[in-house]
Amino acid sequence: MSAKKAMVAAARGLGLGVFSLVGSTFLLVFVVLAAALVPLGVGVVLLPPLLTAVRSHADLRRRLAQRWYGVRIPAAYRPRPAQPSATGLPRALHLLQDPAVRRDLRWLPVDMTAGYFVAMLPAVLLAKAVEGLALAAGLWKAVADGADYWYWFLPVSGQGDALVAGVLGLIVLHLAFRLNDPLLKAHFTLTRAVLAPSGRAVLEHRVEELARTRHDAVDTSAAELRRIERDLHDGAQARLVAMGMSLGTVEALLDRDPEQARQLLAQARAESAEALAELRDLVRGIHPPVLAERGLGDAARALALRTPVPVEADVDLPGRPEPAVESAVYFALSEMLTNVVKHAEARRIWLELGHRDGMLRLTVTDDGRGGADPAAGTGLAGVERRLGAFDGVLAVSSPTGGPTVVTLEIPCALSSPKTSSC
Amino acid sequence: MRVVLAEDLFLLRDGLVRLLEAHGFEIAAAVDNGPSLEQALRELEPDVAVVDVRLPPSFTDEGLQCALRARRRRPGLPVLVLSQHVEQLYARELLADGTGGVGYLLKDRVLDAGQFTEAVRRVAAGGTAMDPQVISQLLQRGSAADRPVSRLTPREREVLELMAQGRSNTAIAGRLTVTERAVAKHTANIFAKLGLEVSDDDNRRVLAVLAYLDAA
Numbered sequence: 208m209s210a211k212k213a214m215v216a217a218a219r220g221l222g223l224g225v226f227s228l229v230g231s232t233f234l235l236v237f238v239v240l241a242a243a244l245v246p247l248g249v250g251v252v253l254l255p256p257l258l259t260a261v262r263s264h265a266d267l268r269r270r271l272a273q274r275w276y277g278v279r280i281p282a283a284y285r286p287r288p289a290q291p292s293a294t295g296l297p298r299a300l301h302l303l304q305d306p307a308v309r310r311d312l313r314w315l316p317v318d319m320t321a322g323y324f325v326a327m328l329p330a331v332l333l334a335k336a337v338e339g340l341a342l343a344a345g346l347w348k349a350v351a352d353g354a355d356y357w358y359w360f361l362p363v364s365g366q367g368d369a370l371v372a373g374v375l376g377l378i379v380l381h382l383a384f385r386l387n388d389p390l391l392k393a394h395f396t397l398t399r400a401v402l403a404p405s406g407r408a409v410l411e412h413r414v415e416e417l418a419r420t421r422h423d424a425v426d427t428s429a430a431e432l433r434r435i436e437r438d439l440h441d442g443a444q445a446r447l448v449a450m451g452m453s454l455g456t457v458e459a460l461l462d463r464d465p466e467q468a469r470q471l472l473a474q475a476r477a478e479s480a481e482a483l484a485e486l487r488d489l490v491r492g493i494h495p496p497v498l499a500e501r502g503l504g505d506a507a508r509a510l511a512l513r514t515p516v517p518v519e520a521d522v523d524l525p526g527r528p529e530p531a532v533e534s535a536v537y538f539a540l541s542e543m544l545t546n547v548v549k550h551a552e553a554r555r556i557w558l559e560l561g562h563r564d565g566m567l568r569l570t571v572t573d574d575g576r577g578g579a580d581p582a583a584g585t586g587l588a589g590v591e592r593r594l595g596a597f598d599g600v601l602a603v604s605s606p607t608g609g610p611t612v613v614t615l616e617i618p619c620a621l622s623s624p625k626t627s628s629c
Numbered sequence: 630m631r632v633v634l635a636e637d638l639f640l641l642r643d644g645l646v647r648l649l650e651a652h653g654f655e656i657a658a659a660v661d662n663g664p665s666l667e668q669a670l671r672e673l674e675p676d677v678a679v680v681d682v683r684l685p686p687s688f689t690d691e692g693l694q695c696a697l698r699a700r701r702r703r704p705g706l707p708v709l710v711l712s713q714h715v716e717q718l719y720a721r722e723l724l725a726d727g728t729g730g731v732g733y734l735l736k737d738r739v740l741d742a743g744q745f746t747e748a749v750r751r752v753a754a755g756g757t758a759m760d761p762q763v764i765s766q767l768l769q770r771g772s773a774a775d776r777p778v779s780r781l782t783p784r785e786r787e788v789l790e791l792m793a794q795g796r797s798n799t800a801i802a803g804r805l806t807v808t809e810r811a812v813a814k815h816t817a818n819i820f821a822k823l824g825l826e827v828s829d830d831d832n833r834r835v836l837a838v839l840a841y842l843d844a845a
Binding site for chain 1: 713
């Protein structure tokens, strides 16, 4: 078991070492060159893509750390600016102001030296062990021809020396079995020490994030209020005015022209029906009645039933999240389903809603044509902004040709299910 | 015909009482909350219950839950559920026991007193009264290109829609200003196209259509 682990660690370390040395050295050299070329103007163009490449380089290491050793290295980059079109100097400055990007740059020299060294050690240990054993097995005759052949500190010139080398090899092999795995892990621990934000940086990042999401939340709700005001003003309010006028005319016509009065009455009734329909739509947009009556689980089922494309709904919620979260998730789901119906040309939709480990998780999968890009449309980006206020995240996987999988996660607790008194 | 009415808003309750009394119904009880409704349904044995979905004290779907429970105690107890919004989910729950005698309408439908009282009578007689909005949603879902509903002619679709709402052939004929014979022909075609078994019983027929559409 430890032998296999040690070999795996050696192989991974070897690959990683070469990759560290080559990747980090090249990137560092180019970044320094680009920085030097900034006065000439060329650097300004070169820097943003280079910094992005550095980020991918670091991201790959973060993923490997997580996958191989469960070492979590948080990536705390600032979100892209609202106008991603910004290029040149502003973009470069924006990137360089990000503490996470600066940490990436500090990490490059460490990675190409210490990181490289530690990553290579497991492979070196294993190679040395094999060498010692091979010498003892007779290889010494071939290599120690004439001149001295050195195994570590030991000159090998005869069978006796070779046997000592063999014993040393065994010891090294034992060491390799013991140490290879922790050594490779040490590489990632080192990486984390340089790449991960300090406690203070984490807090700073959090404050920044909170300020941003709060701003978004206030903005969104202000926009919602404006929309509601406009809808009421142009809709129900106007209809009630029209109705009142019709009724006034009816009053005047009642004796003189009962026939026309009757027509106007019918018209007033139609107006009231339309006002009701508009108010109903408006209410659904503010807080859907089914959500108030049944909670998120049944509201999700009701949404599934309302969707023109067949939806297979798998809902498992043992309780109810707090109302604000329920509402945010409901509208997110509504937006996702609308998107599928509008753009995906899907024949089926699968909806999964559940709660585990303090996380509410919603997944919407469709068999449509894929190619959904949250950055391109306003729909999913808007959903993401609204979820931000609850620390919710949205992930979209949508290769061309489908299938599209949209996953939403939001940390929240569930209240125990309410029992009806009736 | 004795009616138990549950509606928490005074103006609407009062209006409904007056409307129903004016059309010859007897109001056995008009209550404004869930527990009273439960008690009235248990003790007064009405011919039909007209119930608002949302009632105090919880202001969730107490009315609907009471109605469903009452129907479990007394299968087929006629219940007409009123709401400010319609959900297929609720329609499905009401129809689930397959015994008929259920109605589910938007409160807006009260504005047309004639149609509304006709729906109350139909439900009391064991028929169904489904809101046109429920039916159009069902049809929209059922009529994707590869489904049998999409093979219906526009007229047949109209007939199907009215039939699913719970109307009899006579009522459909009156509504579409065609003869009852023509409606009968249309319904026969619809049932053949959807692969449903023809039944002479109006209520059974409606339930079959609704079950078919809901399964789509």
